[in-house]
Amino acid sequence: MTLLTGAQIFVESLYKEGVEIIFGYPGGKVIPIYDVLYDSKFKHIMPHHEQGGIHAADGYARSTGKVGVCLTTSGPGATNLVTGLATAYMDSVPIVAFTGQVPRAMLGTDAFQEADITGITTPITKHNYLVQDVKDLSRIIKEAFHIAKTGRPGPVLIDIPKDVLQEEAEFVYPNKINLPGYKPNYEGHELQIKEAAKAINESKNPVIYSGGGVIISEASDELRELAKKANIPVTTTLTGLGAFNERDELSLGMLGMHGTTEANLAISNADLLIAIGSRFDDRVTGKLDTFAKDAKIIHIDIDPAEVGKRKLVDIPIVGDVKRILTILNKVVEEKDRSEWLALIDNWRKLDEVSQVRKDKKKLSPKEIIEAIDELTQGEALITTEVGQHQMWAAQFYKYTKPRSFMTSGGLGTMGYGFPAAVGVQVGNKDSVVFALAGDGSFQMNVQELATVAKNKLPLNIVIFNNGYLGMVRQWQEMFYDRRYSSVCLKMQESCPPGCSSPGDHCPVTTPDFVKLAEAYGIKAKRITKAEEIRPALEEAINSPHPYLLDFIIEEEENVFPMVPPGGSLDNMVLKEEA
Ligand SMILES: Cc1ncc(C[n+]2csc(CCOP(=O)(O)OP(=O)(O)O)c2C)c(N)n1
Helix, strand or coil: CCEEEHHHHHHHHHHHCCCCEEEECCCHHHHHHHHHHCCCCCEEECCCCHHHHHHHHHHHHHHHCCCEEEEECCCHHHHCCHHHHHHHHHCCCCEEEEEEECCHHHCCCCCCCCCCHHHHHHHHCCEEEECCCHHHHHHHHHHHHHHHHCCCCCEEEEEEEHHHHHCEEECCCCCCCCCCCCCCCCECCHHHHHHHHHHHHHCCCEEEEECHHHHHCCCHHHHHHHHHHHCCCEEECCCCCCCCCCCCCCEEEECCCCCCHHHHHHHHHCCEEEEECCCCCHHHHCCHHHCCCCCEEEEEECCHHHCCCCCCCCEEEEECHHHHHHHHHHHCCCCCCHHHHHHHHHHHCHHHHHCCCCCCCCECHHHHHHHHHHHHCCCCEEEECCCHHHHHHHHHCCCCCCCCEECCCCCCCCCCHHHHHHHHHHHCCCCCEEEEEECCHHHHCHHHHHHHHHCCCCCEEEEEECCECHHHHHHHHHHCCCCCCCCECCCCCCCCCCCCCCCCCCCCCCCCHHHHHHHCCCEEEEECCHHHHHHHHHHHHHCCCCEEEEEEECCCCCCCCECCCCCCCCCCECCCCC
8 A cells, every 4th residue: 555645636637636736835834745746747827816716716816717725824824815715705716725734733823924814714615624634635625616616616725734745544535425415406497497398488578697607607699699698688797798709780888887778777667687697796786675676586506505595586596607507598489679679779879978088198098908809809808907907808809709708707806817818828828818907906915926927928918097096986986976085006195185186297106118028028008099909919919929018008987877876777977077
């Protein structure tokens, strides 16, 4: 019988799971693993902050559909994962996160670099484990991967004490899983599916409200079939973008707070809402009792806890979206819905109103994103941070395929997008990848420029530089009487109190992003004129190296349409007040 150490078992188990890439950062409690990794076949990407590592694993998972794997040491290494775990948990992303832990005998003694990471992460992981015996390690790893990727996916954490990594046991990788308390229901109730088909066949003004769950269950083809067969318009959530080709005439784009006019008005006037793999998030519904107020509601979701959680549903169907849509498509009838579609077309025209610019002196974010869209024909893989640029990226890029838009929808994590793009590029070597960032968000995980440079990742980093924490400034402008409190990124002590007009005259306190990129050995350019937008983007896309583009955009450009917080979807603010 050959005995392996816990660290060797870790590596062998990951081979069995087909893992190819680990995003990891070393430290005292995981040195035994690093010692084994020294001779291993894994690609190991070292971020420059553990938060960067877990977001990279997340971007890898969202863009490839595989499980993302990250590894950190105990204590601060482990706690640096918290934001990344919560981000993945809220958006149902499969990740297995490994953390080192102090030796078993020292647990609970406030030992050096001890943190109760299983306690800390209980509410933000799908499941977590503290490995107490090396003999359990391979079984736990097998279970963790199973839990992370099945049912409603999510992050699972495995905490391994250092002495468990050093102890020996026989290596047996189990063939079977035995988790009596965990049995996701994939099938969907047949009678309910028939009910749903009947409701669809009878409806005049139906709308499909499709969420990230459609992408997760790889059900885009089935969604298209349903929409096309029955002529039903489709709106998607932020994390659902790409589930339905936005260049299709049935696409309504995104719904919700910054959704399109046609999507929000279609929902408000629908007689039937078909919610698929979506969870009635408050940014989507606005005021709950007026959301789809005249509609019968069908809700298809793998997670029974989501059905009826926020909104009462007429026809609940719990199960795998792909399987359910496959059955549903057989019983749904072809139908002409041209009157309803014509009405929606009229609402579409209102979008033009929202996109009128305040000031034409500086670059418009819309122009930049539309240029990216044209140059890449909706084929690029795009990540964003959180803020106005995130909403512009959702509104102006026309996503054509699933797994092409990676953004923190549920938690809204600034600092997510740039490191996530690292994982996206690593997992999709031949794809054109864009990391779109605000000048505020980019500074939250800016250290990953080193990871990009070292690994020669040909990322296109685009900064929408407005000198502000733009989205917060927009709220202060619209709802707090333009009292710009702590949103100016150029502000310093010598500024006049109450200043609300930062501009080119201000001292520079945000870093010069071009110089910063160059300090890491990354090519970079600042763009200030409209005619420079396309050539700069082309140069970046065609370059085999990473490239950072710093676009100086209009400081006070806002995102419209906007449903004011707590408002109804049919009460959008369409444009800037005169
Ligand atoms: C970690 C984190 N802290 C704070 C916030 C709150 N927040 C949401 S948007 C935003 C401003 C983002 O500014 P920037 O990255 O410059 O993007 P812009 O809105 O200007 O496009 C802030 C502070 C957040 N979402 N995440």
